[in-house]
Amino acid sequence: MDSYACEPLVVVTHWVHPEVIEALERFCKCAAPTERDVLPRAEVRTRLGGAAGVVVCMADHVDEEFLDAGPGLRIVSATLKGYDNIDVDACTRRGIWVTILPDHLTAPAAELTMALILGLLRRVGEGDGHVRGGRYAGWRPRLYGATLQDSTVGVIGMGKVGRALAARLKGFGTRILYSDTAPLPPGTESDLGARRVELAELLAASDIVVPLVPLTPSTRGLLDAAALARMPAGAYLVNVGRGSVVDELAVARALDSGRLAGYAADVFAMEDWALPDRPREIPRALLDHPRTLFTPHLGTAVDGVRRKMSLAAVRQVREALAGRRPEYAINEVQA
Structure with missing residues (x-):
C-alpha cells in the first residue's frame, strides 16, 4: 500500500459499488x-x-469552470471510453x-447494439405495448417486421466496438459493409466477412446503418437529412455512439x-454536455413515433462490467497520486 503524510481526497461524482469505495479508502x-x-454539478x-x-x-462536463473548482486536482479518471465531455487540453495545461x-x-456495447x-427489426417495443395495453386477443397478421438474415449492415467506424458487432452479426447471415x-x-x-467502402456507398x-464514431466537429450531424436521403427507402438506423x-x-422527418x-x-x-448549443430534451417527434426503440444509455449498464470499470478507474487514481503515470492516461503531464 502506498503511504501519504496526509490522506488525499478523491471525489466520485456518481454512485459506485461498495467494493469501489473500499478500494479508494x-x-x-x-x-x-x-x-x-449523479451528484449535481454545483455539489461536485x-x-x-x-x-x-x-x-x-x-x-459530467469537465471544462475550465469545473477545473477552477479543484485547484489541487492531479487526475481526472473517467469511467468512459469516449471523452468528448472532457477538455483534455485544459487538464494538460494544469498538469x-x-x-x-x-x-x-x-x-x-456490441451486445446492446445487437x-x-x-428489437427494432422485429418491432419488439410495439409488440410489448400491444400486449400490455390489453389489445392482444391472439395472433393476427400485424406488426410484420424485418430480419437480419440476408440483410446488409453498414457500420460507420470499425474500431473495437465495430469489430465486436461485426463478429456477432456474422452468425446471423448478414453482409457487412464498413x-x-x-x-x-x-x-x-x-x-x-466485412468489406470496406466509401460512406456514400455504405x-x-x-x-x-450503425454509426460507431466518436463525437468530433467532423462527425457532428454526420447523418443529416442529406445522408438519410442516400439510404434505401425502408432502411433502419441504430445509434449507440x-x-x-x-x-x-x-431522423423524425425521415x-x-x-x-x-x-x-x-x-x-x-441532449446528453452531449460539451456542446453549448445542444438540445435540452429529446425531440417529441421522436418520442411519439411508433417506429422507434430507445434505451437510457445502457451501453455499459452491466453490473459486473461497471464494477470492473470503476475499480480500473480507481487504479488510475492510485497511480497518479503515487507520482506515477497512470496506465490509461491519454495526455502527458509532469508526474
Whole structure:
C-alpha cells in the first residue's frame, strides 16, 4: 500500500459499488453519493475544493469552470471510453492527468447494439405495448417486421466496438459493409466477412446503418437529412455512439416520410454536455413515433462490467497520486 503524510481526497461524482469505495479508502479519503444517482454539478464543484482526484462519468462536463473548482486536482479518471465531455487540453495545461477505459466497454456495447437492432427489426417495443395495453386477443397478421438474415449492415467506424458487432452479426447471415479512415488488416476483414467502402456507398447499400464514431466537429450531424436521403427507402438506423452524430429532427422527418422504417438509440444529443448549443430534451417527434426503440444509455449498464470499470478507474487514481503515470492516461503531464 502506498503511504501519504496526509490522506488525499478523491471525489466520485456518481454512485459506485461498495467494493469501489473500499478500494479508494485504502489510500485516500473518499466523497461519493450513497444513492444511485449523479451528484449535481454545483455539489461536485463544492466538493472539489480540497480534492486531489476526481472520478467522473458520462454525465459530467469537465471544462475550465469545473477545473477552477479543484485547484489541487492531479487526475481526472473517467469511467468512459469516449471523452468528448472532457477538455483534455485544459487538464494538460494544469498538469492534470486524464485517464479513460479503452477496453472495458466493447462487449457490452456490441451486445446492446445487437439487442436494439433485433428489437427494432422485429418491432419488439410495439409488440410489448400491444400486449400490455390489453389489445392482444391472439395472433393476427400485424406488426410484420424485418430480419437480419440476408440483410446488409453498414457500420460507420470499425474500431473495437465495430469489430465486436461485426463478429456477432456474422452468425446471423448478414453482409457487412464498413466505412473507416483506415482499412482493417486483410485477415481481419476476411474473418469478419466485412468489406470496406466509401460512406456514400455504405449509405446507399445498407438495410441497417450503425454509426460507431466518436463525437468530433467532423462527425457532428454526420447523418443529416442529406445522408438519410442516400439510404434505401425502408432502411433502419441504430445509434449507440453519441447522440449528436445524427440529426434527430431529420431522423423524425425521415420516419414520417417512410424513408426510415425505424430508429433505435441508446444515446441522445441532449446528453452531449460539451456542446453549448445542444438540445435540452429529446425531440417529441421522436418520442411519439411508433417506429422507434430507445434505451437510457445502457451501453455499459452491466453490473459486473461497471464494477470492473470503476475499480480500473480507481487504479488510475492510485497511480497518479503515487507520482506515477497512470496506465490509461491519454495526455502527458509532469508526474
